[in-house]
Amino acid sequence: MASTVASLSTTATFAAAADVLPMRRKAAAGRVWFPAAARRGFAVRSSGPATPPGISDQVSESIKKAEQTCEGEEGSGECAAAWDEVEELSAAASHARDKLKEDNDPLEKYCKENPETDECRTYDN
Amino acid sequence: MAISSAHTTTSLHSPCTTVSNAGFRQKQVIFFTSNRRGGRRHGGARTFQISCSVEKPVVIGLAADSGCGKSTFMRRLTSVFGGAAEPPKGGNPDSNTLISDTTTVICLDDYHSLDRTGRKEKGVTALDPRANNFDLMYEQVKAIKEGQTIEKPIYNHVTGLLDPPEVITPPKIFVIEGLHPMFDERVRDLLDFSIYLDISDEVKFAWKIQRDMAERGHSLESIQASIEARKPDFDAFIDPQKQYADAVIEVLPTQLIPDDNEGKVLRVKLIMKEGVKHFNPVYLFDEGSSISWVPCGRKLTCSYPGIKFAYGPDTYFGHEVSVLEMDGQFDRLDELIYVESHLSNLSTKFYGEVTQQMLKHADFPGSNNGTGLFQTIVGLKIRDLYEQIVAERAGAPAESAKV
Known part of the structure; x- marks a missing residue:
């Protein structure tokens, strides 16, 4: 070693x-x-792969809405809820990208089903 | 349980009598009944499964804010038990549940009482207890812990709506992860072990930049604004839960590089409560002493900014704790092996298991620093805790695996 x-x-x-x-x-x-x-x-x-367009649109929409909601309303419950929606959608977008990466990589997909094969060994000592 | 053993004719190696062997598959007997048990909100025919190996699942709680590494931690944990965690087969593609041979992980967002529109109308965030149904959360976690099957709602993070429920059967290890696993006292009391991921503001900002800057519409300003707008609710409802956690993983900016705020090099603390049943804290060199250790020197060469460890007793919210700290990152394999060989009470089954787990998931975030190291160690500790509980139930003296 x-x-x-x-x-x-x-x-x-x-x-x-x-x-x-x-x-x-x-x-x-x-x-x-x-x-x-x-x-x-x-x-x-x-x-990495791009976010699926549907979620991507939702994220940018939610940011615009949050900025509008918070104009002169910083600290209000509505403002916090609007930015919380941005966070939720951004997290969903990130998960969707990860999933896409997995689905798009044929080796990842193959190894998921055949983790014991030589090509899929993830530790070799 | 007498019923299930009578019906388990399919397996010669009945899990009923197996004490602990992570990785074997459960044999289950399925009954269809029209009884309504435990399902408050949904009538009609119900399915429940009796799993012979499961008398009472061990229940683990993991608390952290959104985007703070819960999913990565869960992947590391399920990997320690062997086998990958997958979403339920043939179910809702937007399900938040992950299932492996031994473990089922559910996301507590599924207990939102207000959907996205409802929260917007009332002006409350998902962090607010008013947006969550703690009565249902308690009832269902309790039911699972008693070995019953539940029909859990699904919160769809894409649509922001509550989807039709999914059936969850009791696994060996049941993990509830989300914003509020330790918020409600009744739910908290059901947990056999609890973990809180405590990410400092600086690191949270750096991680969200990394996650979101690629996203159209996001900017440094929008990322900052989102963190700031959620902070009052986070401080009021999420952060206080860390006082109840058996283990806290605290992630801070490094002290090895002066004025570093890039969030690339991290100082990570593993705060372990003393006196928790079935949980023996990890230590460095001498249990209970205070130690500062720089592994890099004559025997081990490290690259800039190096690695620094600290260990010692402390108090945390009035509790006696042991704290293990790592600042810096691993650049080479021999650094990781060297560090592992100097830590004690790791609950590994063989020499080098921590290193093996870290290498196996080298592509996960944090595999070269204290976040990955301590998540892996906590995973091993949970396996140990599970095996001790199972052994205790079987009436055998608890003999934890220690290397």
Whole structure:
């Protein structure tokens, strides 16, 4: 184990990590080991699938409505409820994106049904 | 239970007599009756299942605000028990429930008494107790804990409406996650273990930027406005629940980088209540001592900004607690293994299980820092608690797995 000096977060040393990386990470070349750690600032704007248009419209509508409701009414129950709706829809949008990512990736889908196969091993030591 | 064992003819290895073996499948006998039991709001024929292995599910509560990592934690928890958690098959595609072999996770938003329109008309947020039906929540969690099947409403987060209910059968482990699992005293008393995810304002803002900036219509201003508008209700109704939690995971900005407010490097505290039945807090080196530890040095090389641990006794809302803290992040595999080997009372079943779980879900947010580490540890602690309770019920002396 001591010799396994594998990078967990940088793409630059991706190859060095090959012996501990799971098979399907190898297949998805270019993907980093800890995507969450690799997100830098607003780079997230351009990554991952888009929100389904229906929910996306709802989110932007709800923001507009909240801004209107809160004009001169900051601190009112109506204003809080309007921004709470924005939060609820933003969370729903995020979940929808995650689901889409899963559904769109044939390997993810295959591995969900066949987690024991070689291609789907997620820990290789 | 005598009835169910009489009907369980399908399995040679009847779960009725199995003490604890995470991962086996339950054999269930299904009865159809026209009795109305427990279902207050919906008449007609009812289905209930008697699961032989289930006498009384162990009930776990997880509280956190929206967008603060409840789903990630649940995925880690169900993974510790083996098998992936999936939405109920063939049910409402917008169901909020997740089911695995051992565990069923329900979202407490399903107990909203006011739908989105209702809340807007009355000017209350979902955080407000007036928007939630605690009587029904209590009745149904109690029914599940007693081994009964329930018909739970579904709150549809996309439409903002209450959809027709879904049938939930008692699992081995029943998790209620949401805004208010510890708000109502009656519900709180049903919990065998409770967790609160306490995300500091700075980190919450950073996480929501990460989640929402890609969304059309959102801006830094709208993200800030939403957090601020919800804050009074959050402080009044959600935050006070942390005093009741058996374990609190507190997420703060790092102290390793001066004036860092990017929320990329995190300082995470695991606050563990002392004296909780079936729960032995994790410790570093020497139980009960105060320790500050920088694992990076001659034996372990870490990259900037490094890793820092702290451990020690403390008080939290008048309770004796043990606090384990990690600041910084893991960049390499050997750092994680090194840290795991220095922690005690982890309730792992084999050496390296924490590391294995973290690597298995390396794509989940927080897998390289204290949030992932402590969520994994709490997951192992819950498995241990479950196994102790089952062993106790079976009359065997509780023997927890410790490495």
